[in-house]
Amino acid sequence: MSGPAITPIDSAAFEALVRARRDVRHFRTDPLDESDVEWLLSMAHRAPSVGLSQPWRFVRIETAGLRERLARHVDAQVSAAGEAYEGDQDRLYRSLKLHGLREAPVLFAVYCDEGTETGHHLGAVTMPEARRYSCVMAVHTLWLAARTRGIGMGWVSIMESEDVDAMLDIPANWACLGLLCLGRPESEEDAPELERRGWEQRTDWRSVVVKR
Numbered sequence: 001m002s003g004p005a006i007t008p009i010d011s012a013a014f015e016a017l018v019r020a021r022r023d024v025r026h027f028r029t030d031p032l033d034e035s036d037v038e039w040l041l042s043m044a045h046r047a048p049s050v051g052l053s054q055p056w057r058f059v060r061i062e063t064a065g066l067r068e069r070l071a072r073h074v075d076a077q078v079s080a081a082g083e084a085y086e087g088d089q090d091r092l093y094r095s096l097k098l099h100g101l102r103e104a105p106v107l108f109a110v111y112c113d114e115g116t117e118t119g120h121h122l123g124a125v126t127m128p129e130a131r132r133y134s135c136v137m138a139v140h141t142l143w144l145a146a147r148t149r150g151i152g153m154g155w156v157s158i159m160e161s162e163d164v165d166a167m168l169d170i171p172a173n174w175a176c177l178g179l180l181c182l183g184r185p186e187s188e189e190d191a192p193e194l195e196r197r198g199w200e201q202r203t204d205w206r207s208v209v210v211k212r
Contacts, residue, residue: 017147024152027103027183036149037106044142049134051122056138057111059168069167071101077158099156104181115173135177152185
């Protein structure tokens with residue numbers, strides 16, 4: 001049985017979707033419909049994975065006290081990371097909002113189960129890191145799916161995974177890939193915040209292609 005036909009108009013719609021994706025840090029606090037959250041997770045679970053291992057694990061943070069502990073931890077890491085910058089770059093860095101852990105109505109920690117037996121280790125014997133790559137695919141799938149429903153996402157990586165693991169009581173064979181903030185963006189922007197604020201500009205795609 002063949003799958004659904006992909007028509008040329010799908011390409012244009014997909015390009016618009018990719019261009020609309022943002023790393024959101026400014027969220028409205030109104031809650032998301034639980035049906036939307038469940039749909040996003042179901043779409044993430046359709047992502048490709050090495051050996052069909054499906055190693056992604058989404059830990060939902062629902063306790064206010066735990067959310068605040070995570071936010072304070074990330075605040076401390078943001079401050080520490082800023083010590084690497086000087087002058088104008090330091091001032092710009094200190095002015096950036098780098099997470100929405102307190103405002104986003106939905107918060108996940110995303111993990112890779114590196115000890116999973118699902119998939120029977122196919123494709124991961126010589127390259128076990130492929131499981132983490134699979135989890136990144138799931139996160140990106142969720143990210144794009146969120147945009148189709150007007151939901152924004154921010155991926156927070158400025159953290160010490162060991163500290164987060166301890167807060168969440170995570171199994172030893174799970175590897176943390178970050179914290180995901182989900183909610184309605186305060187505003188829709190034409191360009192990423194880091195580009196608008198002058199932190200960095202997106203390069204031309206041709207500059208990252210190497211020929212041999």
